[in-house]
Amino acid sequence: MSKNTVIKVEGLSKQYLLNKSGAPKSDTLYGSFLNGLRNVKNIARKKETEEFWALKDVSFEINQGDRVGIIGRNGAGKSTLLKILSRITPPTYGRIEYSGRLASLLEVGTGFHGDLSGRENIYLNGSILGMSKHEIDRKFDEIVAFSEIEKFIDTPVKRYSSGMYVRLAFAVAAHLEPEILIVDEVLAVGDAAFQKKCMGKMEDVSQNHGRTILFVSHQMAAVQNLCNKGIYLKNGQLVEQGLIENVIPIYLKSGAQPDSKSFYHRSDRTGSGKVKFESFKLLNENYQEIDNAQSGSDFFIEITINATEEITNYVASIGIDDDFGTRITHLSNDTINQLPSVLSKGTSKVLFKIKRLPLSSGIYTFTLFSSSNNEILDWLQDAGKIDVESGDFYHTGKIAPEGQGKIYLDYSVSIL
Amino acid sequence: MCKHKNINFVFDLANNKIIIDSKLNSFFSLREILKYKSLLNNLAKRDFLVRYKQAFAGIMWALIKPLINILVFGYIASKINSSADTASNFVFVASAMLLWQLFANVFNDVSNSIIGNSNLFAKVYFPKIIIPLSSIVVCLVDFTISLFILVVLFIFSGQIIHWHIVLAPLFIILTLINGFGIGLYFATINVKYRDVKFIVPVILQFGMYVTPVIFPTDFYLQRMPQWLHGVYCLNPMVAAVDGFKYAVFGNPIAYNSYYFLISLAVAFLFLVIGVKYFYKFERNFVDYI
Numbered sequence: 001m002s003k004n005t006v007i008k009v010e011g012l013s014k015q016y017l018l019n020k021s022g023a024p025k026s027d028t029l030y031g032s033f034l035n036g037l038r039n040v041k042n043i044a045r046k047k048e049t050e051e052f053w054a055l056k057d058v059s060f061e062i063n064q065g066d067r068v069g070i071i072g073r074n075g076a077g078k079s080t081l082l083k084i085l086s087r088i089t090p091p092t093y094g095r096i097e098y099s100g101r102l103a104s105l106l107e108v109g110t111g112f113h114g115d116l117s118g119r120e121n122i123y124l125n126g127s128i129l130g131m132s133k134h135e136i137d138r139k140f141d142e143i144v145a146f147s148e149i150e151k152f153i154d155t156p157v158k159r160y161s162s163g164m165y166v167r168l169a170f171a172v173a174a175h176l177e178p179e180i181l182i183v184d185e186v187l188a189v190g191d192a193a194f195q196k197k198c199m200g201k202m203e204d205v206s207q208n209h210g211r212t213i214l215f216v217s218h219q220m221a222a223v224q225n226l227c228n229k230g231i232y233l234k235n236g237q238l239v240e241q242g243l244i245e246n247v248i249p250i251y252l253k254s255g256a257q258p259d260s261k262s263f264y265h266r267s268d269r270t271g272s273g274k275v276k277f278e279s280f281k282l283l284n285e286n287y288q289e290i291d292n293a294q295s296g297s298d299f300f301i302e303i304t305i306n307a308t309e310e311i312t313n314y315v316a317s318i319g320i321d322d323d324f325g326t327r328i329t330h331l332s333n334d335t336i337n338q339l340p341s342v343l344s345k346g347t348s349k350v351l352f353k354i355k356r357l358p359l360s361s362g363i364y365t366f367t368l369f370s371s372s373n374n375e376i377l378d379w380l381q382d383a384g385k386i387d388v389e390s391g392d393f394y395h396t397g398k399i400a401p402e403g404q405g406k407i408y409l410d411y412s413v414s415i416l
Numbered sequence: 417m418c419k420h421k422n423i424n425f426v427f428d429l430a431n432n433k434i435i436i437d438s439k440l441n442s443f444f445s446l447r448e449i450l451k452y453k454s455l456l457n458n459l460a461k462r463d464f465l466v467r468y469k470q471a472f473a474g475i476m477w478a479l480i481k482p483l484i485n486i487l488v489f490g491y492i493a494s495k496i497n498s499s500a501d502t503a504s505n506f507v508f509v510a511s512a513m514l515l516w517q518l519f520a521n522v523f524n525d526v527s528n529s530i531i532g533n534s535n536l537f538a539k540v541y542f543p544k545i546i547i548p549l550s551s552i553v554v555c556l557v558d559f560t561i562s563l564f565i566l567v568v569l570f571i572f573s574g575q576i577i578h579w580h581i582v583l584a585p586l587f588i589i590l591t592l593i594n595g596f597g598i599g600l601y602f603a604t605i606n607v608k609y610r611d612v613k614f615i616v617p618v619i620l621q622f623g624m625y626v627t628p629v630i631f632p633t634d635f636y637l638q639r640m641p642q643w644l645h646g647v648y649c650l651n652p653m654v655a656a657v658d659g660f661k662y663a664v665f666g667n668p669i670a671y672n673s674y675y676f677l678i679s680l681a682v683a684f685l686f687l688v689i690g691v692k693y694f695y696k697f698e699r700n701f702v703d704y705i
Contacts (some may be wrong), residue, residue, distance in 0.1 A: 013438075016703065083702070087436060087541035090699045096436040110539040113462055115469045124462055127455040128540050 006180060006212050007062040007085070012094035014055040014080050014236075054080040056236045058094075062229070067206045067213045069227035069244055071220070071251050073291070077236040078216045082106060082182050085214065100179030103130055107184070109169030114158030118149060118168055121157055125172045139175045147171035167194060174201045180212045181205065196403055202226060220248055221361045221390035221402045252294060252389055263380060270379040275307040275314065275343065277368050280384050293357055293386055295408065296393030301352040301386075303368065307345050311372045314343040316350045319367040320359075320386070322406055328364065343372075358408040360400065361390035442699050444691055448543050456546050459533075460553035467554060478561040482517050486510045486565065489630045497631050503573040510569050511664050512629040512657045518559040518588070519595045519653055520620045525551040526599025527616050531606050534705040544698050548600055552592055559588070566664075578666030587659040590683060594652045597687035600694045607697070607704045627653045632661070645675060652686060655679030 055077045062068055070078050083089045085096060086104035111128045112121050122143055126136040136143075144150055147168040149160070157165055183202070203226060206213045217223050223230070223244065230247030232240040240250045262279040263269075269276075283300040284290045293299045301318065317332035331352055333339055368383040369376075390399050393408040400408065449456070468474045490506040497505060526548040533547045606612035626648070628636065633654060637645055648654065655676050662668065 084436065087434075088538065089702045091436065091438045093438045095438065097433060099433040102434070104540060107539045111536050113466060115466050116462060120462070120465065124458045127452075127458040128536060128542065130452075130540075130542070131454075133454045133457070 004063045005061045006064045006100060007096065007098040009061070009085075010059050010095045012055055012058045012081070012084060012096065013053060013092050014077075014084060014089070015092040016052045016054055018050045018052050053236050055084070055091075055233075058233070058236075058238045060231060060238065060241050062212060062214070064212055065206070065210045066229045067215065067227040068229045068231060069223035069247075070214060070216045070231045070233065071223060071247065072233035072239075075235075076233040078233055079106075079184065080236075081233065082184055082214065082216060086182055098180060101130070101177075102180040102182065103176045103178035104182035105129075105173050105176075105184065106182070108166060108173055112157060112165070112169060115156055117156055118144075118147075118153040118160070121168065122172055125169065126175075129173065129176055130178075131176065143171045143175050146174060163194075170194070170198055174198065177209075178211070180214070182214045184216050199226065199402075220252070221399060224248060224390065224399065225402065252292065263383060266380060266383075268381070271370070271376040273378060274309055274375075275305050275311055275370055275372075275377040277370070277378055277380055277383065278304040278306050278347070280304070280368075282386065291387065292389045293354075293359075294389045294391035295357055295360055296391040296395070297357055298353065298355050299357060301354070301366075303350045303352075304347060305350060305370070305378075306347050307343055310345055311343040311377070312341075313372050314340055314377075315371045317369045318352060319369065321365045321367070321382075323363055323365075328359070328406060356393065356410075357388065357391075358393065358410075359388050360404075360406050360408065361388050361402070362406070363387050442695050444545070444695060445543070449545065449549070452542050452546050455542055456550050456553075459546065459550035463551060463554045464557055475561065478558040479565060482514055482562045483565055485517070486513050486569075489513060493630050497635060499635070504575075507566075507569050507573045507575060507665070508632065508661065509630060510566050511661055512627075514559065514562050514566055515588070515591050515657055515660050516624060516627060516629045516653065517562070518555060519591045519656070520624075521555040521558060522552055522592055522595025523599045523602075523620065524616055525555055526596055527602035527606055527612055529599075530603040530701065531610070531705065534701070538702050538705060544701065545694065548596065548603055548694075552596060555595075556592070570664075575665060578664075580663045580666045583663040584660060587656050587663055590656040590659065590680070591653070593687050594656060594683050597683070597690035600690035601686070604694050604697050607701050623651070623653065626651055628657050628661075633658055646678065649675035649678045650682050652679055652683035655683060 058077075058081065070081060072078050080089070082104065083106070084091050085098075086102070086106065088104075088106075109121075109125060111125055113124065116124065122140065123133070123136055126143075127133070131139075144153055147164075147170075149164050149168055152160065152164065157168065160168070181202075199222065202213060202215075205211050206226075213226070215223065215226055227244045230241065230244040230251075231238060232247050232251045240247050263277050264279075281302045281304075282290050282293055283302055285298040285300075287300070290299070303316065303318075305316070315332060315334040317330060317334070319330045320328045322328050331354075333350075364386045365382050366384055366386060368378070368380045370378050390402070392399060394400075468477060471477060473480065486506070486509055490509040493509050494502040494505040500508065529548045529551040530544065536542075536547070537544055602612050602616060624630075626636075633648075636648060640648065656679075658676065
């Protein structure tokens with residue numbers, strides 16, 4: 001271990017054995033009785049299991065003061081890695097060495113008990129996170145001030161609003177002073193202003209106090225803001241590590257998973273059904289399938305439809321909502337006068353091209369609607385999601401501040 | 417589940433360096449427990465505060481439950497066991513019952529403690545042994561409160577305090593060891609097989625009748641063949657209850673002290689097995705919960 005290295009991970013692997021032939025769940029009393037008998041009978045016999053490697057041969061080193069973003073898709077092994085580093089679960093193979101006090105925030109408010117007061121919960125949660133009583137005593141006032149709940153400090157937390165609860169929980173966590181801090185996506189809670197406060201606190205801790213931070217998030221903008229190094233995991237394996245500027249593009253480029261994104265199973269639709277939406281894909285400017293769109297880049301929404309007969313005046317529209325369900329915009333081939341003369345029977349593809357996507361990072365939901373001559377053909381509420389990663393909309397190498405609105409305008413500034 | 421058995425963490429405190437290695441074993445470390453003593457305190461405090469919250473009678477329940485048991489079984493004992501007078505029957509039953517209830521609470525709480533607090537160690541690392549240890553504290557507080565009953569009965573029945581009383585704490589500790597050792601074993605099984613929550617009450621119910629709670633040990637021994645005496649004393653609570661009665665009332669243990677030693681040995685054997693078993697699987701609890 002070189003002098004600057006605080007964490008050294010060598011050949012880390014984690015295997016889970018999944019029960020393949022688990023007895024089918026039974027809803028009836030008689031059925032669960034039979035299951036019980038079967039289990040007792042099979043207790044000696046080895047169950048059929050399937051191996052699953054959540055992490056496979058992952059090695060890296062982290063230097064003191066690094067702020068490392070761990071990125072990857074769901075199921076890539078990010079959480080498993082954090083859990084092993086936090087000593088919550090042991091590795092199957094491999095070795096980790098680290099020096100200094102390590103604290104992990106995989107959740108805010110671990111151990112909070114509804115019946116206990118805010119004050120009691122601060123002590124309980126603090127001690128769970130590894131703070132001594134003396135340490136909590138010393139920081140108590142600061143924690144209460146940070147959480148902004150002075151008035152309710154002796155009220156049981158079950159009477160708190162969810163916002164107050166989260167603020168108190170984060171306030172305790174924010175006052176931990178470990179040399180290494182591991183943070184899972186806990187910041188995805190609370191309102192925007194509080195999130196910002198938390199991010200500020202974390203940046204302060206790492207930059208001004210030289211602490212090492214490992215941070216997992218799906219929000220590339222947050223990772224880019226906070227981290228200087230990145231580790232990209234895919235299917236349990238380390239794909240790329242290095243400076244965050246180099247790792248994020250590699251992550252964004254890889255995408256294209258054979259995820260079906262189909263609507264066949266959706267029965268909650270309205271309309272005559274003469275034309276039905278079948279599936280959708282997001283494509284980048286080179287017509288390659290992507291998982292996430294990126295602000296400022298061109299992309300396509302490709303919708304596969306199936307018509308049972310020829311249709312005239314086919315109108316297809318997409319309504320895009322933000323995460324609060326507010327309609328942000330509406331796209332339709334009718335509005336821009338691009339109706340097909342006739343839609344032929346069978347499968348077709350409707351391609352919406354969106355130029356320089358002016359939406360900021362976040363998850364958007366869209367609704368699909370189609371009609372013809374005032375007849376509703378198919379209407380699918382909340383048909384799918386578009387995950388937008390932050391990107392360089394203005395081609396300036398800068399990213400607009402996080403939490404500053406949903407849309408980008410093409411603008412210029414003159415000072416006269 | 418991982419088939420790899422030798423996994424865990426080592427603390428090189430001198431270098432302030434922590435090594436997590438798939439090839440290292442986990443073990444009982446008093447130093448680590450002491451490092452987390454504020455967590456132990458806070459968990460115990462939580463359990464205590466929450467236990468009687470929103471209960472009208474509150475802490476009185478720590479008195480009511482054992483009191484009812486003592487009245488019922490004391491009455492039965494005085495009807496059946498004619499070798500002692502009614503008052504001393506009640507006092508004997510009370511002392512044994514309180515100790516048995518301490519054992520039952522510790523056993524039950526410890527065996528449920530791990531799954532009851534899985535939300536904690538699924539998110540944060542700390543030595544998991546802290547959880548069952550903290551649940552002992554609450555049981556001990558309840559026990560201390562319920563001792564009040566014994567004191568009152570003691571005075572009423574006109575008993576005199578013997579110097580043996582100084583030995584009483586030893587047998588209370590022995591009871592804790594019994595409950596903790598067996599409880600730890602069941603807590604470990606409980607992680608994978610939730611059948612434990614059904615088994616424990618059965619064991620406790622049965623256990624009370626093979627422990628000198630209602631009747632003294634010689635009452636049992638007189639009624640069984642010689643060869644069963646040794647088997648009877650395999651019950652580790654026999655030594656604890658008889659020892660406690662000896663300490664409180666000063667009446668000597670009327671049977672072969674060899675049996676007393678068997679019972680004592682079994683208690684410590686259970687503790688060792690419980691702790692070993694717990695540490696063998698402790699690191700993988702999260703993967704099973």
